[in-house]
Amino acid sequence: GPQTVKYGKVGLPDTTVTAKDIIIATGSVPFVPNGIEID
Known part of the structure; x- marks a missing residue:
């Protein structure tokens, strides 16, 4: 099934x-x- 990852930088909204x-x-x-x- 689908996997989810959340990432971001301090002080900015997460993606x-x-x-x-x-x-x-x-x-x-x-x-x-x-x-x-x-190759």
């Missing part, structure tokens, strides 16, 4: 997102396991 799949990308360098090819 709520609902979707079947949610990926949180923090902007860090991704870990790529051995045997996985990046």
Whole structure:
């Protein structure tokens, strides 16, 4: 079923997102396991 995430910054209203799949990308360098090819 759908998942819900709420996020925001201090002092501003929160934002709520609902979707079947949610990926949180923090902007860090991704870990790529051995045997996985990046395209």
